[in-house]
Amino acid sequence: MKTDVLIVGGGITGSLAAQHLAARGVDVTIIDREQPGLGSTAASTAMLQWEIDCTLGELSEFYGFDRAASLYRRSAAAVQGLTGLVGALGFDCVFRPRSTLYIAAGEVGPAALREEHLLRQRAGLPGMLLDHAELLSRFGIDRAAAILSPGAADADPMLLSWGLLRDAAARGARLIDAMATAYHDAPGAVTVETDGPFVIEARHVILATGYVMPDFVKSEIHRTASSWAIATTPQAPGSLWPGSELIWEASENYNYARTTADGRIIIGGGDDDTVDPTERDSKMPEKAAALIDDLVKLWPAAQPVVDYSWSGAFGETEDGLPLIGVVPGMPRILAAYGYGGNGITFSFMASRMLAELCAGHREDWFDAFAIDRPSPAG
Known part of the structure; x- marks a missing residue:
């Protein structure tokens, strides 16, 4: 069979990509070796944060403040985008806007949180610094300090994924129970063999297989x-x-x-x-x-x-940023991995980036997530 875009994996990343591409009129096929969502999506605690595992301060040391701040703002925009999408589609996935409390722990005390808060303010990110007394009186939490930030959310990850797949299917996307067994990337198309009685030819393939990375996807920082x-x-x-x-x-x-x-x-x-x-x-x-x-x-x-x-x-990376983009050496195969603690937030971001790449559009900031980027530690 032939399709414009083949998505391998029907979990949250695959379902977000399928819904977005189908809404843009793209012919989409999704394959999954099990019931969609029963992989890494089912294990998610679905804390939809824009704050990244690598703090703004740490990310600034790696890549400079301007680039780090831009990536944090894009993460915040991803949560807003997902919130708007769920609201527009109208299905129930127990989606609830939330704030976050980033609390002092271990060697990270009030001074370090104050520095991080000031950097966030400089980047135009929302939030307020709470000292021990404020944190205890407002929330009953006995820690030295915290940063309280709006703009996050939580949800039922399975219901979210299944709702997106239903919407994609209503727009013409096909869901097939199959496992990809081999990939052949040629100049005009990718041919994917499966464990079923057919092969699939696609203009582009998106790998959304959770933490199971094919052996041809390699990263030194993952x-x-x-x-x-x-x-x-x-x-x-x-x-x-x-x-x-x-x-x-x-x-x-x-x-x-x-x-x-x-x-x-x-x-x-x-x-x-x-x-x-x-x-x-x-x-x-x-x-x-x-x-x-x-x-x-x-x-x-x-x-x-x-x-x-x-x-x-x-999967996690040294700089806390995901691996999203073209698989090196295989220009028609795209992938999304290495989300760390920001799984669903980065899934939304990946769905938008990969759709643009499938359409032949690329933006400079995509390089920050390149699969073959070098270690930030040098």
């Missing part, structure tokens, strides 16, 4: 890691922090927490370099116990009873 998460039983009415802000810690290996519409607390973290799924699953009991302990320290009012626990792999 690595795969694992994260663990738990969801508590529904908490007593009035016992959650005011505003249900998304909370994340200002440390290299940080915990992150949010509430849900039915009153649960989700907390995740404990990241390490585990890649084997069996080994990752075996660590769940100790990781869950550690997360419960951290939750009680963060929010003593929590009822520390675990209702659900899960883990997942994710």
